[in-house]
Amino acid sequence: MLSFLLQLVQLLLVLLLAPLLTGFVRTLKARLVGRRGPSPAQPYRDLWRLLRKEAVVAENASWVFRSAPSLVFALSWLAAALVPTFALDLPLLRAADLIALVAILGSARFLQALAGMDVGTSFGGIGSSREMMIASLAEPAILLVIFTISLFIHSTMLPHIAGFVLAGEVGIRVSLGLALIALIMVAIAETGRIPVDNPATHLELTMVHEAMVLEYSGRHLALIEAGQMVRLLFFVSLIAAIFAPWGIAEASTAEGVGLVGIGLALYLGKVFAGGLLLALFETGIAKMRVFRVSEFLAGALLLSLLATIFLYVSQSL
Amino acid sequence: MTDEGRLETFVRGCEAVPGHRPWPRVRAGRAQWRALADLLAKTEWELLALWAEPAEVHVALRDETTLAVVSHPCPEGRFPSLGRIRPGAIRMERAVHDLFGLLAEGRADDRPWLDHGRWPVTAPLGKERAPRLGPPREAADYGFLPVEGEGLHEIPVGPVHAGIIEPGHFRFHANGETVARLEERLGYVHKGIESLMQGRTADEAARLAARVSGDSTVAHSLAFARAVEAAAETTAPPRADALRAVMAELERIANHLGDFGAICNDASFGFIHAHAMALRELVLRAAGACFGHRLMMDRVVPGGVACDLSAKGAATLKRLIAEMRPRFEALVEVYDNKPSLLDRTVTTGVTLTHLVHRFAAGGYVGRAAGRGMDARKVPGYPPYERLDFEVPVLIEGDVNARVWIRFTEIGESLRLLAQLLDHLPSGEVRRSVPGRAGEGLAIVEGFRGDVLTWVALDGEGRVRRCHPRDPSWLQWPLLEAAILGNIVADFPLCNKSFNCSYSGHDL
Numbered sequence: 001m002l003s004f005l006l007q008l009v010q011l012l013l014v015l016l017l018a019p020l021l022t023g024f025v026r027t028l029k030a031r032l033v034g035r036r037g038p039s040p041a042q043p044y045r046d047l048w049r050l051l052r053k054e055a056v057v058a059e060n061a062s063w064v065f066r067s068a069p070s071l072v073f074a075l076s077w078l079a080a081a082l083v084p085t086f087a088l089d090l091p092l093l094r095a096a097d098l099i100a101l102v103a104i105l106g107s108a109r110f111l112q113a114l115a116g117m118d119v120g121t122s123f124g125g126i127g128s129s130r131e132m133m134i135a136s137l138a139e140p141a142i143l144l145v146i147f148t149i150s151l152f153i154h155s156t157m158l159p160h161i162a163g164f165v166l167a168g169e170v171g172i173r174v175s176l177g178l179a180l181i182a183l184i185m186v187a188i189a190e191t192g193r194i195p196v197d198n199p200a201t202h203l204e205l206t207m208v209h210e211a212m213v214l215e216y217s218g219r220h221l222a223l224i225e226a227g228q229m230v231r232l233l234f235f236v237s238l239i240a241a242i243f244a245p246w247g248i249a250e251a252s253t254a255e256g257v258g259l260v261g262i263g264l265a266l267y268l269g270k271v272f273a274g275g276l277l278l279a280l281f282e283t284g285i286a287k288m289r290v291f292r293v294s295e296f297l298a299g300a301l302l303l304s305l306l307a308t309i310f311l312y313v314s315q316s317l
Numbered sequence: 318m319t320d321e322g323r324l325e326t327f328v329r330g331c332e333a334v335p336g337h338r339p340w341p342r343v344r345a346g347r348a349q350w351r352a353l354a355d356l357l358a359k360t361e362w363e364l365l366a367l368w369a370e371p372a373e374v375h376v377a378l379r380d381e382t383t384l385a386v387v388s389h390p391c392p393e394g395r396f397p398s399l400g401r402i403r404p405g406a407i408r409m410e411r412a413v414h415d416l417f418g419l420l421a422e423g424r425a426d427d428r429p430w431l432d433h434g435r436w437p438v439t440a441p442l443g444k445e446r447a448p449r450l451g452p453p454r455e456a457a458d459y460g461f462l463p464v465e466g467e468g469l470h471e472i473p474v475g476p477v478h479a480g481i482i483e484p485g486h487f488r489f490h491a492n493g494e495t496v497a498r499l500e501e502r503l504g505y506v507h508k509g510i511e512s513l514m515q516g517r518t519a520d521e522a523a524r525l526a527a528r529v530s531g532d533s534t535v536a537h538s539l540a541f542a543r544a545v546e547a548a549a550e551t552t553a554p555p556r557a558d559a560l561r562a563v564m565a566e567l568e569r570i571a572n573h574l575g576d577f578g579a580i581c582n583d584a585s586f587g588f589i590h591a592h593a594m595a596l597r598e599l600v601l602r603a604a605g606a607c608f609g610h611r612l613m614m615d616r617v618v619p620g621g622v623a624c625d626l627s628a629k630g631a632a633t634l635k636r637l638i639a640e641m642r643p644r645f646e647a648l649v650e651v652y653d654n655k656p657s658l659l660d661r662t663v664t665t666g667v668t669l670t671h672l673v674h675r676f677a678a679g680g681y682v683g684r685a686a687g688r689g690m691d692a693r694k695v696p697g698y699p700p701y702e703r704l705d706f707e708v709p710v711l712i713e714g715d716v717n718a719r720v721w722i723r724f725t726e727i728g729e730s731l732r733l734l735a736q737l738l739d740h741l742p743s744g745e746v747r748r749s750v751p752g753r754a755g756e757g758l759a760i761v762e763g764f765r766g767d768v769l770t771w772v773a774l775d776g777e778g779r780v781r782r783c784h785p786r787d788p789s790w791l792q793w794p795l796l797e798a799a800i801l802g803n804i805v806a807d808f809p810l811c812n813k814s815f816n817c818s819y820s821g822h823d824l
Contacts, residue, residue, distance in 0.1 A: 033591035122472045126805070195657060198585040202480035203809040205472075206583070214479075286658040287585035290494060290806045 006260065007081075007090045014080040014237070017268075018229035019043035021236065021275050026200075028279035043229060047222050055218030058119045068115035069216065069223035075108035076227040080234040084241050086263035087249045088159050096158040098146045101238070102139065105190070108227070109135055116212030123204050127211025130290065134189050134196065134208065137297035142186045144304035148179045149242065151311055158238075162245035175314070178307035180243050185300035187235035192228070193278065195288040196296065199228070206287070236274035237267075244270060322360050324380040327353065327387075334388065337756040338547040340696075342375075342386040350389040350397055357402045363677035365760075365791075366769050367399065367409035368784035369417045371444045375784075376406070377758065377769060379677075384696055386758060386771070391419055394445070398424040405676040405791055412824075416511070418443035428460050431504040431823060442512055462500050464490050469497055472805065476505045483819035487808070494804040499797045506823040514783045519545045519619045519750055519772075522780045526770070527614050529785050530821030532575075535561075535568040536763025537785055537821070538617035540770035543698065544783075545619040547757030548774045549750045555742040557621035558699040563634070563737050564604070564613045564622075565761070566730040571600040572764040573723040573730075574645075576816050580720060581652065583810045584661040592648055596641060603637040606630065621747030631738050638731050638738075645731075649724050662717040666799040666811030669714065678791045680766025681722040682815055686714030692762040704736050714799075716814040752778025765789060765818065787821030 023040035030037020057066065082096040082104075109131065116128035150156045152175070153164045170176065189196045192209040201207060204214065213224050241248070247266030249259040288296065320326050331343035345353060353376075357364065365377040374396050375388045389396050398421035400407035410421040411430035418440030432439070434454025440446050464471050469490050476484035486502040510529055514522040526541035527534045539561055546552055553561070578593030605611040607630035616623050626634075652658060668678075670687040677683075679690055689710035693701040709725035711718040756773045766788030773781040796815050800808055 029587065033588045034595065035591050122474075126472065194585050200587075201585065202478075203583060204479045205474060205808050206806045283588055285586075286581070286655065286661055288657065289661060290804055292660070 003087075003089050003091055006087050007092055010085055010087070010090060011077075011081045013085065014230060014233055015077060015226075017271065018080070018226065018233040019047060021233050021271055022229045024272060024275045025232075025279050025282075028276060029283055032279060032283040043225075047226055050217075050222035050225065051219050053218040055216075055220045057220075058121075058215055061119050061215075064111075065115050065118040065215075066220070068111045068118075069220040069227075072108045072112050072115075073223040073227040073230070075104050075111075076230045076234065079104045079108075080230045080237065082158070083234060083237040084159055084162050084245070084248055085237050086247070086267040087260050088162060089250065093159045098149070098156045098158060098161075099143075101158075102142055102146070105231075105234075106135070106139060112212055112224075119215050121215060123207070123211045123214050126205075127208055127214070130208045131212055134293055134297065137294055137301065138186045138189045141182055141297055141300040141304055142190075144301060144308065145179045145183050145186070148175055148304060148307040148311060151308065152176070158241055162241050162248055163250065165242070165245050166248065166250065173311075173314070175307040175311040176243070178303045178310065180239070182300045182304040182307065183239055183242075185296065185303070187239065189293065189297055189300075191232045191235055193232075194282040195285050196293050198287050206290075233271065236271050236278075240267070240270040240274065322356075324360075324362055324378055324383040324385060327356060328383065328385045331387065334756075336754065337386065337758070338550065340384045340386065340758055342388060342756065342758075344388050344390065347389070347397070350387075353387060354397055354399055354402050357399060361674070363674075364399065364403045364406055365677055365767075366771070366784070366786040367406045367413065368771065368786070369413045369419055369442075370773075370782050371417060371442065374413060374419060375771065377771070384758075384760075394418060394443075395420045395422050397422050401425045403675070405794065408794065409790065416440065416442045418445045431507050433504055434458065441509065442515075459502060461488055461502075462490075462498065466490075466492075466497065468492055476502075485819050489805055489808070491805050494806065496800050496803055496805055496808070499800045499808075501793060501797060503793065503819060504823050506820045508820075508824065510785070510824050511783060514780045517780055519549075519774070519778055519780065522783060523618050524615055526783070526785055527617075529824070530787055530789075530818040531612065531614075532572055533568070533763040533765060533768065533787070533818065533821060534612050534614045535564045535617055536761055536765075536768045537770070537787075538615070539565060540759045540761045540763075540768040541772065541783070541785065542617050542619045543759035543761060544757040544770040544772040545750060545774065547759060548755035548772050549619075549753055549757070549778065550755065551620070551748060551750055553621045554745045554748055555700070556625075556744045557746045559737055559741050560622045560626055560746060561617050562700050562704075563626065563734060564608065564616060565763075566733050566737070567600055567604050567634075568613065569764040570641075570727050570730045570734075571597050571604070573727050574600065576813065577648075577652075577720060577723055579816075580662070580716065580810065580813045581658065583813050584658055586655065586658050589648055589652060589658075592644075596644060596648070599637060599641065603633055606633055618747070620750045621745070623747070625746045626741070631741065634734060635738055638734055642728075642731055645727060652720070659717065661807075661810060662720060662814075663715060665716045665807050666803055666814060667714045668795050668799045670712065672795055672798055673714070676791050676795055678766065678795055679762075679788050680764070680792070681719045681726070682792045682795060683766065684709060684722045685711050685718035687712045690767065692760045692767040696760060698759075698761060700737070704733055706733050716810055719814040750778065752776075754778075763788060765816070766792065785821075785824075787818050789817035789819075789822040792817050793822060 023043040027037045027040045079101050113128040113131050116124040153161050197208040247263050249263040328343050331345050334342040363379045367376045372392050373388050373390045375386050377386050400410045407425050413419050415429050415432035439449050472489040474487045476486045484505040488500045490498040514525050527538045529537045574593050574597040578590040582590035601611040604613050608616050668686045673683045673686040673688045691708040706729045709722050754776045758771050760767050760769045769786040771784045775781045800811050
């Protein structure tokens with residue numbers, strides 16, 4: 001019973017926390033460049049404003065265009081709910097397989113790209129084509145990272161991985177370090193952050209994700225924005241769950257309530273530390289040329305490949 | 318150089334028009350105009366501007382030694398095209414046709430330019446001004462160049478953009494991400510400034526000249542004021558000349574800082590953007606405190622300047638210079654040590670030196686690609702002849718070079734300001750302009766490049782005709798060339814490094 005309750009808490013937590021993380025990163029970035037910036041709560045207000053606005057839909061839009069926002073949001077939310085954040089003993093976590101998560105995100109991206117092309121504007125097409133180019137390079141990299149991890153732990157289930165790391169059965173390994181860097185690079189590309197994409201740009205010709213969703217407005221746009229925020233939280237949580245699972249409560253018995261509380265506090269700490277690092281990184285770098293993205297993601301692929309090779313080399317010694 | 322290849326020789330062979338100052342204006346008959354076209358094909362003379370009156374076209378030309386206006390009367394409404402020889406004149410001829418109904422024979426492009434088919438009249442400034450018949454033309458009804466070649470697709474952008482910028486339509490023919498052709502369509506902010514100026518007093522028209530392009534308000538006001546003063550055979554008092562230069566340099570610094578920040582922001586490097594904008598704000602506040610208007614609009618007027626600089630104001634500006642320099646240099650340091658940023662700007666959007674010369678493009682566009690023209694040096698105007706400053710020239714022609722030209726110019730402008738403030742002449746700041754007939758031409762250096770203004774006054778000192786030519790006329794076409802072979806996603810960066818004026822061009 002308690003585990004169902006905790007699952008419900010996690011579902012709502014990721015939904016409510018996601019705008020705060022995005023707002024936190026925006027505020028920090030503004031402070032870092034010397035501006036005052038909006039309050040971290042601004043994304044909540046933006047979403048609320050968009051939800052109350054009328055959704056304007058192009059005349060030639062099909063059902064794909066109209067249904068994509070809800071589906072993309074639902075898939076992103078599901079993915080975020082599947083990652084162990086502060087407790088391990090949750091009913092949904094039985095489905096938290098890394099390969100399944102990649103598939104869920106891949107489906108969301110596929111729907112989004114379809115919707116981008118649906119109306120037939122040139123920007124939607126440009127955005128979808130660029131997004132697919134990035135995805136085609138990011139997905140192999142993330143799968144290779146998963147492969148490396150599963151070679152260690154003999155499982156692709158997130159709760160097992162987190163439990164394994166928590167049990168202290170892995171020390172500091174070169175392979176894991178390489179896999180971490182590769183995963184961070186993929187996460188930057190997947191969440192559309194600088195230097196791959198700029199979520200704050202007004203230049204339609206340079207956009208990737210924003211170009212795909214340029215035609216959306218009102219509640220559709222609110223769902224897409226919220227989905228994007230949840231996605232950022234998902235990647236921060238995923239990296240935390242695999243590489244820094246410390247504090248995640250393993251059992252949710254009545255005595256474990258205190259542990260759950262500690263897990264929750266630590267999780268929040270990890271999320272905001274992730275946000276801080278992201279803001280620092282984004283402030284210090286300019287966006288790269290579109291064609292450098294392939295080199296960037298090829299780098300991620302190479303690192304994850306090296307991680308696998310190192311693993312075999314170290315085992316054979 | 319042979320005698321024949323000199324503009325002076327050609328000018329001497331034509332009938333001089335009296336009352337045009339400070340450079341000569343001559344009238345060329347049909348045969349002479351055709352000879353001029355042949356000479357333009359053979360020589361390096363620069364075609365600075367082409368404009369018209371209801372029955373005459375004018376062209377401003379320059380070679381190493383001479384500057385002159387050549388006019389060709391065309392009572393039949395036709396004149397031989399110069400645009401087929403000098404591509405920089407093509408859009409000017411199209412604009413002349415739209416505004417005056419004068420047709421360039423053998424023109425390279427017969428599509429309208431400023432007239433989008435939605436004015437209530439046709440040829441609004443010409444002899445044949447007539448109400449437009451039929452319904453207004455659809456916005457999409459324009460003969461864009463066809464997409465030629467396999468695998469190319471078309472990307473229309475604008476005129477309404479996602480950012481808060483002026484309207485302009487850009488049509489890309491792209492092969493994947495690589496740009497195979499860019500076609501611009503402008504004219505969306507046509508305000509009819511030339512027509513509004515006609516019949517107004519010089520002071521009234523000066524307010525319109527100040528609004529040709531808001532970011533160059535000092536430069537356009539200055540060009541207009543100097544043209545009116547030349548036409549009326551008067552000059553501004555020395556203190557007014559110095560104050561005009563102070564305002565012009567402040568405007569240059571503020572705009573270059575804004576461009577620097579915006580270029581970095583287009584590469585998603587927000588740090589420099591935020592700090593450059595803060596510096597720009599310092600300049601604008603100082604200008605507001607000293608001259609009563611942040612952009613110094615309507616402060617330069619025919620006969621002098623509209624407000625004096627107090628001793629307190631001069632001290633404010635000196636403090637500004639002292640504060641600016643280290644902060645600005647620190648920002649340049651950040652720019653130059655940021656490989657991810659330089660990776661975006663170096664080798665992006667290269668303008669070729671021969672095109673820059675062919676189009677006589679001024680400002681940072683020309684100077685970044687080897688054309689070192691600066692109206693403050695050549696032909697020069699007071700008070701710059703007594704001031705010490707350098708005109709930077711680079712040859713790379715890429716976005717990075719245009720950024721560096723701006724850096725150097727900001728430094729030089731700060732030096733100029735210090736010199737000006739140390740030796741401000743005393744005395745009056747405005748003289749009344751006598752109301753007499755005459756024609757005047759003025760070229761001044763705005764932040765974008767040389768602003769050329771031609772004014773004809775009637776006997777009461779009212780404007781008979783005025784043509785303010787923004788430097789953007791000669792720079793917009795080069796943007797089409799600079800983007801070739803680059804990727805679509807780099808266009809905003811190239812465009813921002815050009816930062817051409819839509820308003821100044823659309824008139």
